[in-house]
Amino acid sequence: MSHPPFRYTLILVSVGLSTALAAVGGWRYARASAPLAGPIIVISIDSLRPDHLPAYGYRKVETPAIDELANSGVVFERAFAHAPQTLPSHAALLSGRLPFETGVRDDTGGSVRPGERLLAQMLRERGYATGGVVSSSLLRQETGIGQGFDFFDAEMPVDPSARAAGRVQRDGAHSEQIAEQWLETVGGSRAFLLLHLNEPHKPYAPPDRFSQYSPYDGEIAYADEIVGRLVRYLKTHQLYDRSTIVLLSDHGEGLGDHGEQEHGLFLYDETIRVPLIIKQEGNARAGARVSDVVQLIDLVPTILDLVQAPTPGSLRGRSLEPLLDGGSRRPGQAVYSEALYGRYLFGWSELASVTDGRYRYIRAPREELYDLERDPNERDNLLVPGPQENLSNLGNPANPERAVQALAEALDRLTSGTAPAVPTSSASLPDPKDTYQILEAYRSAVELASAGEWSKAIGLLQRIVREHPELVEAWNQLARSAYRIDRYDVALGAYKHLIALRPSEPAGYIGAAEALVKLKRLEDARAEAARAADVATDRAARVSAHELLVRIALARRDAEAARAGAGRVHDIDPSVPMPTYVDARLLYDQGHYADALPLFEQAIAELKKAGGLPMADLHYYAADTLERAARPQEAEVWFLEELRYFPGNTRARGGLASLYHATGRPDEADKILSEMIETRKDPESYSLAARLWQSFGKIRQAAAIRAEARKIFSY
Template sequence: MLLTRLLLLVTAVPLALCIGCSKKQAATDKLAGRAADCNVLLNTMDTTRADHLGCYGHPGNLTPVLDNLARTGVRFSNAFTHAPITLTAHASLMTGTLPPEHGVRDNTRFALGPELPTLAEIFNQHGYRTGAFVACAILQARYGLNRGFENYRDDIPVSPSGEILRSHSAHSMSNQALAWLEEVRDQRFFCWVHYFDPHDPYTPPAEYAARAGGPYAGEVAFMDANIGRLIDWLQINNLRERTLVIAVADHGEGLGDHGYDLHTLLLNVEMMQVPLIMSLPGRLPQNVVCSDLVGISDIMPTLLELAGWPVPQTVSGVSVLPALAGRPPAPRAIYGETEYPFYSFGWSALYSITTPQWVYIRAPRNELYDRKADPRQTSNVAAARPAVVAELESELQVLERAAQRRSGVSVKPDSAQERALRSLGYVGDTPRPSSTAPALKNPRDMIAIERDYRTAQEMAPHAPAEAIKLLEPAAEQSPESFAILHLLGNCYGLANRLDESQLLLTQALQLYPESNQAALDLVLTLASRGRYAHGIELCHQVLEREPNHGQAEQM
């Protein structure tokens, strides 16, 4: 229980959630202040597995730019996200806090509140020009990450025909960033560029897919090339040696490991371990691999100490500067979670703790993996090691109790934003299920159901009958899932099976009476059946909740 005692000792101080060197120790480190007056180029790489970078062991030459960045800087071989969810992970990165502390526990439902200072706000307060360029609707300004950025480009891309596209390409993102960098080249800047290309569906340019040997790898290679355009610009303008360049993923991707293709449902290594590289030639060590455990919430305090500025007391992340100075690693535990299964489908949330030896995942069936003997997490040894499970459960509870919990600001996307989010495969308007419901389902058992739901979501507009074939068994197996019942009810309506549409949409509304979209979908079904009185009543209810709801007013 040594780690427990260390955790209790440090968490008596409000800052501690990930255990490591204290801020006082880091502040006296010889690297503190090394990046004073330097620019910062922060590249966040959505859905990028560490093992698809050459510097992390991929055998192909997919990522020559990132590999060279590692040679000119520090590569962190044991870096982890705190959630396999884009908005949640970026909120941790930008505030130096864990999900329970910033309260943004899932995409689309929450915004960052005003209590926590962000990296951009601090750089802006120190006279830096601040620009952000985000590739998709998930990180739009309405979710709160725009605070401190004087320029925040978050438009939803639209095709010439008016079709809402899933995201901007890496080429477009680098173009946007380069245009702004030209404007601020003679001033200090903090520039954040978000690349979304490795997120599904994988559609890289054909030459990249061919060279990389597959679509996902092709997306990673295409992103790498466009990050290279920014670094080339720094070199051409003699800014490279005074610009700290960071490349980090928000989370990884399943790609079939553990039977799962995507990322939001599980907490295994392919989702949680991320590439993290920092490079500042002449000021930071070069061609160094740091094997200490690191969380993405550690990036904020590290940057602030490199700049020579104080770290806000709200920050629970730990600076990595002591590790870069060669100090022995302190005992650490990295927190992880996914509440996506809970919010989107009414299934159990998952929580994890990663130590140098173990990964423990709290689930309806607990999971335990030996990181040293089983790095790919192929064998769950929870049943064989009950004492280790009990100890790590205790450590996880210590982390949870120490968290300075905050609630995110509840948000609802407008119709354009909801269409954009659905184009990315995300569940839209869903309720908060009851956390006291008995026996919430294990997300690991529901992988096929989620896959069928996503497939049906894509098929529904043009092949509702085929979507129904997938959704009917899904609804039988998961009748607590509003999202599944709602989509099935709409598919019945599209297939002109109006009795069944009314029944399923009514059941969905019973699960989530405040859903405006489900109510209006039911209005359309009722109108098709000539039942106008109930439809008018539902429209009035929507307008009471949202007086300027355009669709309800038109009905």
């Protein structure tokens, strides 16, 4: 058999190689010369650790949807968040700026500034329809995280017991359905979607079909199932291949690796390293992996590059497009992260860290330095003297003193000219490494309260405040828990301690006033509410204090004070129809229901027109008045509307149950009462259910629920 001449073979190889290079070059030219033709979708999965995903080598759970994205996209192996909390992390990744620049540094007490330009607004200016669907109240509309979105859905079907524990969320499957519906309305091509899933956030409660996994991994499997539904939707509508899909997490989860079970306190890998997978349009560079250190603030400049939009000069992040294209590696960078949860919640020192390709430096009262190559689990602090830190044992010429100096200087450069990440006064505050057990005990108490085990929660909180009386949040949680089970004297005492610790903040005075109302000490309640109004500085707190003064005046039958207070509320926030509501309540309390009804309806119309926040009891009183007027169908609508916004309103649930019973719907009445007991788990719900079942003629059911209440709430 004759063989072709060597020169001929070389020519064929050269032609083939030239063709391949031309194809690659053509693809890169096409990428450079044309913006994206399909939707841009960011899927943020809360609290997801990359080392619990098969795409990152984990083998104890199956995630076929995420695996498909990884196989179709580019996997970034070393991506890091800037805060181990939901709101500050999302504010950073959607703005391209660090937490101390956005001003959002904790999940509570802060919001995105009205002038902050987020990714949604930047894309909307390029002609994109922008939609956001979130699954946690930590990202509710009031936080400002929805700025720039044409459509932003953050409505939570609230579990009242979850509200007490600060965990208000909705099933990610519901959020995904809403996202599909929105994509359907906008057509999909030039659309930007943010879909946030709260699984696998605590409390871990995966569906039973994932019971073969640990609770945390089971929630990951459920989140993957939800991602799979969105992927199927995109494929069904011929959008998948055209889509740019970014899958990431806002932070990780401690799982006890350094003592912390959840997140927020520490800045180790388990809480700030996150998955980052980018599936590009046309599945370009499918299956590629990138080991460079990258960060969540790189997302905004990357997407702006992909849509050929100018990148604002104020952004800290760098575009990942060169890495997506398979270009040369970028110069190394130090990633900044901070944790202020311990400072804001308990008064402990905050932490700040920088992570580069080799080391992580954590600035704290006792500094930490870890060699992430040799010690990926961060067990050996190189700044702690001891045999394990002996340089002769390191087996390499690494110099920890030089590394810590370089990283500390990098941290200083990152934060220069801004609000300091760690004020100098923090050096005298407790180091979270020494106090994390207190946080874990507190979180256990919150979990007990969420499960309705109020007495155990209160006992644990009382032990915590005995040992650590300076902990404001422990007193606060104790007060809220005691209030829920009618232990108003305990709640009042806790609020008094809160006032002593924070005399310039209104929350303690408001809580004390509400407990005093329950104890029927109305004059004392009025005095505490007045103090709250005196110290309140922001509008929301001033409105809350003056609304409480109005409610106390109504309870005291002081019409003049109620009307005066209503006027003050309206002056502070014109969107609150308090004057009309008070006029209606005064007539209602006198039994003039026919006269009160049009005023309740007017107040509802005023609230809707002004776009104000939902107002507690407004729809309840309108519904109750309609029911008294023998208009049950209209009453049902308003009862349901009250429960939509305030699902913990037992009077509204009781009123709806009575309406169902009166209109021949006993099964629905029973369901409403059973749901009330299950979700609230407090004496008020048990007592109301027993009274109503007794009035419905269900004597044995009423007796059983009273017996159950005595067993649960005997103290």
